[in-house]
Amino acid sequence: MSQNDVADTTPSQRLEELLQPDDRVEELSSSDGEDEGEYETEEEEPDTKAALPRNGKKTIPSLFCEPPIIRDKLHTKSSKAQDAVAETVRRYMSGEEREINDPNSHNIPYLQRAKHIRFMRKSLNTYPSAYQQADASRPWMIYWALAGLAHMGEDVEEHCDSAIETFTPLQNPDGGFGGGHGQYSHVAATYAATLSLAIVGGLEMINRKTMWSWLGSIKQPDGGFAMAVDGEIDIRGAYCSMTIISLLNLPLELPLDCPARKAGLHSFTDKLGEWVGRCQTYEGGIGSTPENEAHGAYAFCGLACLSLLDAPHKSVTHYLDTDRLLHWLTSRQPAPEGGFSGRTNKLVDACYSHWVGGCWAILDAALLKPGQDPKSPPQLWNREALVRYTLCCSQTKTGGLRDKPGTRQDGYHTNYSLAGLSAAQNHWAYVEDSNSPDAGLDGDSEAAYKWHPRPATDEEREAWAFELNDTVGFVHPVFVIPPEAVERSKEQFKGVVGFKDATTTLPRR
Numbered sequence: 001m002s003q004n005d006v007a008d009t010t011p012s013q014r015l016e017e018l019l020q021p022d023d024r025v026e027e028l029s030s031s032d033g034e035d036e037g038e039y040e041t042e043e044e045e046p047d048t049k050a051a052l053p054r055n056g057k058k059t060i061p062s063l064f065c066e067p068p069i070i071r072d073k074l075h076t077k078s079s080k081a082q083d084a085v086a087e088t089v090r091r092y093m094s095g096e097e098r099e100i101n102d103p104n105s106h107n108i109p110y111l112q113r114a115k116h117i118r119f120m121r122k123s124l125n126t127y128p129s130a131y132q133q134a135d136a137s138r139p140w141m142i143y144w145a146l147a148g149l150a151h152m153g154e155d156v157e158e159h160c161d162s163a164i165e166t167f168t169p170l171q172n173p174d175g176g177f178g179g180g181h182g183q184y185s186h187v188a189a190t191y192a193a194t195l196s197l198a199i200v201g202g203l204e205m206i207n208r209k210t211m212w213s214w215l216g217s218i219k220q221p222d223g224g225f226a227m228a229v230d231g232e233i234d235i236r237g238a239y240c241s242m243t244i245i246s247l248l249n250l251p252l253e254l255p256l257d258c259p260a261r262k263a264g265l266h267s268f269t270d271k272l273g274e275w276v277g278r279c280q281t282y283e284g285g286i287g288s289t290p291e292n293e294a295h296g297a298y299a300f301c302g303l304a305c306l307s308l309l310d311a312p313h314k315s316v317t318h319y320l321d322t323d324r325l326l327h328w329l330t331s332r333q334p335a336p337e338g339g340f341s342g343r344t345n346k347l348v349d350a351c352y353s354h355w356v357g358g359c360w361a362i363l364d365a366a367l368l369k370p371g372q373d374p375k376s377p378p379q380l381w382n383r384e385a386l387v388r389y390t391l392c393c394s395q396t397k398t399g400g401l402r403d404k405p406g407t408r409q410d411g412y413h414t415n416y417s418l419a420g421l422s423a424a425q426n427h428w429a430y431v432e433d434s435n436s437p438d439a440g441l442d443g444d445s446e447a448a449y450k451w452h453p454r455p456a457t458d459e460e461r462e463a464w465a466f467e468l469n470d471t472v473g474f475v476h477p478v479f480v481i482p483p484e485a486v487e488r489s490k491e492q493f494k495g496v497v498g499f500k501d502a503t504t505t506l507p508r509r
Ligand SMILES: [Zn+2]
Pocket: 001, 002, 003, 349, 350, 351, 352, 403, 413
């Protein structure tokens, strides 16, 4: 997903131009091959059970050391670009070329934790005046940094006061957040601000009543959501709005004066599942709107939105053709790359480690058969491949993660690469148990609070090519923040009905 899809291309391009020389990733040169020969590539194994060579390091499975088995025989601009990227990635995956000489026992680089933490901390600092063009992306930059730090196990609650100070002027009187001071309310900025405040424990800053009212103003009569009043209507609006409603435990009943209510709808969830279902394309993936091209980020938005409506095995299977979705999603992970592409005929890009990688936990839960143990879902994707792509190709030696070799690191790719790595390393199970301590929220937004994480076993770490030191924290499969932050917001708004400052009490959901 390009940043253009989430926020704004121009600011990210500006950031790239403005990075100081010592922040930049150095270009590869022949000197970067100083460790050639350390990696055992000539005795390749035909399967992923790599044997121990003499130096104690494991060989790299041939799947990641050889050119793609299936090549496009029609040579076009895009097929040539694909060949070039596959070859570059193959060299990084095999160890023929590498920027980071710090191999774990699987002969791939360790997670460069300290450097990534330093990079994310730096991105929370003040910026020079030239960054003003990125002002509308301020909530996103804060969210990427805080979430990235949290994924790495850092305590980010020390940033609570400064986050509240930053976000307080951004919540407009209408209830939504602008990207910067004086800017119109936009649900992408509101989503990023809400998640940031949830991570640091500052959600009390948000005026829930005006937020509820503003979200009502972007709910559409056809069931979808706009990104802003009179803004574009797409699936990001649906996912972001439902995430905010669920995290803040807002009433699902629509405000009386909103356009959708006047059109006959009563709830934020009315016609929403059907609208998301209409975004599934002939390919099986999900587009930004009905009749648009299938795209990895919109697939995640669609699946997560449906998971906010109800249990995935009910909502996802009801509104989507899961056979076709599965076919499209499994086609997103090429070899030798191992990472994900976002669309058909597109290149691997580490931000899809989350956008596509994050779909699997939801799809696993949706496809679980009655009576099947949620601890042993079907193996639908190659976790080892994504771990290898992240550690070999997405990490930079100066800290921060990137789209692919040859591109520069940034907060967006760092956060979503790490979230994807977490998806590859950990398990999530949706547990529907009315007696569980999770029960207690009112209404349908309870659905998102029934996810339970589990770390990989020793055997799984061995099979998926990472060590305990390479482990990233749990990332909630729907909210994309640490589960502790989700639990805290659930407790904070448990049993809250209506609004403290409301003149009338709203009906219970
Ligand atoms: Zn990307």
